[in-house]
Amino acid sequence: MALLELMLALAPAPAAAPPPLQDPPKEEVVEEKPAPEKAPAKEKEAPAEAAPAEASPYLAIVGGEIHTVGDGVIARGTVLCKDGRILKVGSKVRVPEGATVIDAAGMKVYPGLVAVNSSGIVQGRGDAVADDYDPFALNVDLGLAGGLTAVQSGGAVAKLVRHSIDDVVLAQADWVTLSYSTSSPRGRRELRDKLDRARDYLRQQRAFEAAKQAGEEDAVEPDKKGVDDRSMKLLQGQAVARFNANNTKDLLSVCELIEDYPMEAVIFGGQEAWTVAPQLSRSGARLVLTPRAKSWADEELNRPNGWSIENARILWQHGIEFAIVPGQSYISTGGIAGRDLLTLPMEVAFAIRGGLPQDAALRSITIDAARILGVADRVGSIEPGKDADLIVCDGDLFDYRSFVQWAVVNGDLAYDKQKSPYFAHIRPRPEPTPAEVIEAVIEGVQAQKDEGVTGEGAEGAEPEAEAAGSGGGGQR
Template sequence: MVKGGYVYTFYRGVIEDGIVVIGDDGRIAAVGRADEVEVPPGSDVIGAKGAHVIPGLIDAHTHIGVDEEAVGWEGRDTNESTEPVTPHLRAFDGIKSDDIAFREALEVGITSVGVLPGSANPIGGLGAAVKCFGRNKLEMLIKEPIGLKMAFGENPKRVHGVENKRSPSTRMGIAGVIREWLVKARNYSRKKELFKDQPEKLPDVDLRLEALELALRGVIPVRAHAHLADDMITAISIAKEFNLRLVLDHSTEAHRIPDIIAREGIPAVVGPLMTAKGKVELRGRTLETPRALANYGITLAITTDHPVVPLKLLPVQVALAVREGLPFDEALKAVTINAAKILGIADRVGSIEVGKDGDIVVLSRKPFDIESRVLYTIVNGRVAYSLEEARR
């Protein structure tokens, strides 16, 4: 139980002198003011008087575990760039739960992350959502798959066209490959339906087409790596052609087309925001993009793209976006409930509500204050990080 702080909820604002009770099952059992909530006898109490209690933070787009810190090439399992179309690959298979970045994430209050394949391939593979705390990756797993990675623009052009001298080598080629394989998957799906009562005529199982079929059926969204506004428009066009659910990832120039993104009802994951502009696609990056999207009512998340920016700097990126005009409430949502919705895990995490996982962070000051420290990070009702213990 966490007692006595300012509890940030999205359904009744900030509760002063609040209490959050977590049951033995690791889920939130009660939330409210001290005079509203009955505290079970014998409860373990974390005193939070004067502190700020928020949902565990979530980064919706990372490569944590598949691009392991402090290991070098052996820890890089982000891209299977030996061929351009790999929808059947699963980021979960590449996660190393001993990645030190998981521990560092807990130190700043990050409790859940989306893990995606990299952007070398036009169609890269399936993502997963995991907790940052657990004995192994199976214990950490929240949900998979959470999306099908596709990539537009410079990265697939460079990896396949420049470095390997093969197709695709242009933006036209990238879009063409994606359309070609979506058509193959659509035909595959139609054959399965047509011959469902004639097993001898069913097509052989094709893992690539099975993965693409998940996106065609709307089971999972396409997670589209796109920096330039024009590449985002290509992704949106393909999504409309094939009736795909779409999430825009990176969204560097999304401030140029917020009306289009809002009209289509597409969520946008923005970032990373703290790197040098090391390639042409980043020329238009600005810290004002989150504010511009929030002003249009777009479901917004903010990402580090870890390890491009270390995951532990997620709160700093959000603070910079707030400085540039992103409203505080929208900033907090961007790394909690909005990120959870984008990952398809909002039924479990992203807000302090009865029935959700006990993923809670206790801060010394208001969220995104540069002097604020994490006092406790709680995952599934267990203390995963304590500042007091860390200082011993």
């Protein structure tokens, strides 16, 4: 809400767009010259132009406040997508004729949210997820309504694609769950033994390879017997270790383990992580937090312990990367708000309440979550080249009143609240009044004049798109 107030304060007049709210490098994003897309698009897309019945490959979200995550906030900009990818992001982006246009004026555009863990939204495990995927399942629809566009389930990262079963699986999340709790000394010993054997084997294997290279004929290949494949994968960086650890002791022991056996690690839980933030930071482990998951402090312990609402804020201050998940991994219309994936941002709002900056909070369910899942090159932020997975909210993402109005997955309009049988009736989206439409058209024409755009580019563009694309145009 503070953000909104700031925006209003900075905005000189409703017609003139406010300057960017943060991150000056945004300039780079809007580098494109006016209408660079138009001409090549016409040439390239000649068949599409010739047959207007064919759907345009373009989808544009215009006029919204774009939270790019990677590159700050654009007060009133356009995200142009083509063939499932984000093509352009900025305040001066031209929208090609025939593009599907989502008018996001007055709304906020975010990258699609990423759930590090989920259950019941997609079925199956690993490779089977694609063949089991149901794009029309209730839970996929609810996931989109909750702003999710990618979820990890059964070891695969799946896109919540609607209308199709193409390009569903983003990646296989090759996680190895390790048990390293202080409550099980035997389990700890066994794990260390396994890792030792794997490390020794890898060492011997490397020596053997080197000897072979050096031409030593009597080099003996090491015996692989009793060596755990998964442990080797972990030590070679081919898999990620997943730990469940909440209390200080367990967290510290995980830190020790990954110090002894360097590997990529994700710790789920971390309720007392704030008490050992420096150690965690040094270990390089990432965390998956649930801000409201509670463990009460033991007053008899002569050190900080128990859960803290400031947990995420403290970890953020120590530069620790984390994702946030709600208390339950399923999705449901029958749960308590913020407790399951239908209202993931509400769980995150509690981290904000504990002092986590809003942009860091957004990262925890977009780019940082994507990074933990190894899919940050595809999703998690709004930048050209990335998958066109976006959501448009009618208010601040972390405001309990906000609804996702539209969700776009792989450039396809996957969810429209107005058409949802579950949510359409709740505070229906107001249709723009005729006055608003006229104003938008006039604004668009004015913007064209201001920018000195003439010829095809100016004529071809959609009025709404023009209006939206004009935001900030006069300022530059």
